[in-house]
Amino acid sequence: MNDIATSHRGTVSDDVLISVDGLKMHFPVTEGVVLRRVVAHVKAVDGINFEIRRGETLGLVGESGCGKTTTGRCILQLERPTAGSILFEGRELSGLKGDELRAIRRRIQVIFQDPYSSLNPRLKIGEIIGEPIRVHGLIPDKAKRDQRVRELLAVCGLNPAFADRYPHEMSGGQRQRVGIARALGLEPDFIVCDEAVSALDVSIQAQVINLLEDLRDEFDLTYLFISHDLSVVRHICHRVAVMYLGKMVELAETDELFDNPKHPYTRALLEAVPIPDPVIEQARAHQIIKGEIPSPINPPSGCVFHPRCDIVVEGCPKAVPAFREVKPGHWVACTEV
Amino acid sequence: MATLSEGRLAVAMFEEPAALKPWHVKLRDMARKQPVGVAGAIIVVLMVLMAIFADIVTPYDPLLNSYEYMLAPPDGNYIFGTDMLGRDVYSRIVYGARTALFVGFASAAVGGILGLILGVSSAYFGGLFDLIFQRVMDVFMAFPLVIMALAVVSILGTGTENVILAIIVPFVPRCARVVRSSALQIREIPYIDAAKACGFGHARIILRHMAPNVMAPFLIMITAFVGQAILTEASLSYLGLGVQEPTPAWGLMLQGGAEEFAESAPWVAVFPGLAITLAVFGFNLFGDALRDVLDPRLRSSQ
Numbered sequence: 178m179n180d181i182a183t184s185h186r187g188t189v190s191d192d193v194l195i196s197v198d199g200l201k202m203h204f205p206v207t208e209g210v211v212l213r214r215v216v217a218h219v220k221a222v223d224g225i226n227f228e229i230r231r232g233e234t235l236g237l238v239g240e241s242g243c244g245k246t247t248t249g250r251c252i253l254q255l256e257r258p259t260a261g262s263i264l265f266e267g268r269e270l271s272g273l274k275g276d277e278l279r280a281i282r283r284r285i286q287v288i289f290q291d292p293y294s295s296l297n298p299r300l301k302i303g304e305i306i307g308e309p310i311r312v313h314g315l316i317p318d319k320a321k322r323d324q325r326v327r328e329l330l331a332v333c334g335l336n337p338a339f340a341d342r343y344p345h346e347m348s349g350g351q352r353q354r355v356g357i358a359r360a361l362g363l364e365p366d367f368i369v370c371d372e373a374v375s376a377l378d379v380s381i382q383a384q385v386i387n388l389l390e391d392l393r394d395e396f397d398l399t400y401l402f403i404s405h406d407l408s409v410v411r412h413i414c415h416r417v418a419v420m421y422l423g424k425m426v427e428l429a430e431t432d433e434l435f436d437n438p439k440h441p442y443t444r445a446l447l448e449a450v451p452i453p454d455p456v457i458e459q460a461r462a463h464q465i466i467k468g469e470i471p472s473p474i475n476p477p478s479g480c481v482f483h484p485r486c487d488i489v490v491e492g493c494p495k496a497v498p499a500f501r502e503v504k505p506g507h508w509v510a511c512t513e514v
Numbered sequence: 515m516a517t518l519s520e521g522r523l524a525v526a527m528f529e530e531p532a533a534l535k536p537w538h539v540k541l542r543d544m545a546r547k548q549p550v551g552v553a554g555a556i557i558v559v560l561m562v563l564m565a566i567f568a569d570i571v572t573p574y575d576p577l578l579n580s581y582e583y584m585l586a587p588p589d590g591n592y593i594f595g596t597d598m599l600g601r602d603v604y605s606r607i608v609y610g611a612r613t614a615l616f617v618g619f620a621s622a623a624v625g626g627i628l629g630l631i632l633g634v635s636s637a638y639f640g641g642l643f644d645l646i647f648q649r650v651m652d653v654f655m656a657f658p659l660v661i662m663a664l665a666v667v668s669i670l671g672t673g674t675e676n677v678i679l680a681i682i683v684p685f686v687p688r689c690a691r692v693v694r695s696s697a698l699q700i701r702e703i704p705y706i707d708a709a710k711a712c713g714f715g716h717a718r719i720i721l722r723h724m725a726p727n728v729m730a731p732f733l734i735m736i737t738a739f740v741g742q743a744i745l746t747e748a749s750l751s752y753l754g755l756g757v758q759e760p761t762p763a764w765g766l767m768l769q770g771g772a773e774e775f776a777e778s779a780p781w782v783a784v785f786p787g788l789a790i791t792l793a794v795f796g797f798n799l800f801g802d803a804l805r806d807v808l809d810p811r812l813r814s815s816q
Binding site: 250253255278279280282283285286287289290291294295296297298299308309312313356359363 | 703704705707708709710711712713714718723726727
């Protein structure tokens with residue numbers, strides 16, 4: 178852990194900011210119009226534990242539908258979790274209401290995936306960034322608030338004059354910067370970046386990632402960086418968690434996870450990353466994960482990955498593997514490693 | 515605040531916003547694309563102007579009886595003739611436009627705003643509130659508009675205010691239904707999540723973030739409804755349950771003895787009938803064009 182503290186990714190304290198314990202989010206599947214009956218549950222997130230330390234960027238990776246975004250939405254209190262606790266600075270988030278919830282919401286912000294749908298098309302950029310600041314009473318004076326909006330735009334690499342524009346007058350990358358400025362305006366401690374760069378062109382991606390890194394260092398931000406792009410995650414994150422079908426399968430320091438993956442799913446995921454050299458890429462023997470991702474309504478028994486696993490043993494379908502620490506800071510949910 | 519680095523500034527683009535077209539150019543473009551809609555708009559605007567300046571554009575007092583000129587046919591003095599009490603039909607139609615438009619706009623505005631707030635709230639809160647609210651709306655919608663309005667008037671009594679109320683009651687559920695279906699889509703768009711994540715209250719999200727984004731179907735609904743409200747008011751007045759004599763109203767003019775003299779003095783019934791038709795026609799044309807402009811998804815393939 179100490180070796181990471183001096184790496185290029187900046188400093189991380191041992192102070193835990195967010196602690197997620199046994200988080201479950203089951204969405205009911207209903208039938209009938211008037212008399213609704215719950216016929217099943219989609220187990221989007223099914224019992225995950227992790228901590229995020231102050232100043233840290235935790236990557237959350239996995240394929241589509243594995244529950245990454247739902248985990249982020251639970252932390253943001255946009256969903257009410259079915260079970261489990263989410264502690265922010267030791268305070269339980271689920272169940273907060275009214276003013277307490279509003280106060281916490283100022284400190285936990287979000288950057289969305291799609292820069293086109295995350296800005297209200299009827300509001301000017303200045304209003305989009307300024308409204309949260311006004312509602313939270315951070316800067317009641319209009320002139321000072323407008324000044325602050327212009328500062329935020331400048332910090333995010335936009336022309337301050339953009340405050341008078343509407344979202345449709347801007348490009349995707351510019352809009353994403355507006356989304357970042359909106360989040361920053363509330364002076365949060367923690368930002369959930371939900372696929373924050375996935376919808377952008379590769380060249381714009383690099384700019385926005387650099388911006389996120391600069392802001393992290395400047396404002397001591399903590400990120401939960403949800404992504405399916407492993408190279409981006411490797412670049413920006415201190416630690417990485419891998420999710421599969423609502424469960425967490427592996428969690429380790431970034432370099433440890435990429436150099437020494439333990440879980441068969443993580444290994445297959447890393448092998449699927451193409452190497453940008455056609456000669457090496459062609460010579461490589463690809464280990465393709467067999468089968469399809471099972472339905473989260475009726476996940477496999479025991480270890481959810483067992484039907485697709487290449488090192489499956491007799492016990493796998495019977496017992497849910499414990500999420501255990503195989504090395505200091507390296508957690509794996511697999512009995513065979 | 516942090517200073518901005520050179521690199522960050524370099525990536526931002528500084529193009530000027532596209533110059534907005536002057537209004538008269540926009541209007542000309544509109545006339546070219548939507549000639550029928552503009553025709554409807556002209557009818558509506560003319561009606562509104564006539565209603566506002568009724569004192570100036572009418573030669574006679576609409577309430578003035580003249581026994582010398584009872585049922586006089588249209589001529590130079592009375593261009594639409596006179597009715598059985600010798601009142602000038604043209605003047606009464608112009609003043610009747612005041613009544614019709616007042617009832618139409620007032621009921622559409624009040625009913626529309628109520629429907630907008632209820633519809634968006636229903637979509638926003640969802641769950642049990644939405645379910646119960648929608649079933650209540652179903653009960654109201656089960657009755658045809660005129661029947662519902664008749665029921666309200668028979669409870670509250672006649673008079674202009676009660677007619678407006680009677681038209682609002684059936685309009686609210688219709689508007690709420692249309693608005694809700696649009697608002698359900700809006701609710702799932704990430705900027706609403708962003709508003710929630712910013713800690714905004716329910717009222718702020720409903721009124722400032724959702725309602726302005728369902729304006730297109732709302733405005734189409736309102737415009738179409740002004741026409742319908744005028745028709746409903748005329749129907750109620752014709753049945754003697756709406757606006758009362760001697761207030762000039764188109765429905766009343768059709769009723770007041772017009773049947774008796776349909777053959778001998780057709781102008782008494784024909785002109786107010788034409789006025790109703792033209793008014794409803796104008797609002798419907800305008801509403802259709804508005805729908806084409808604001809909501810391209812509903813446009814029929816041509």
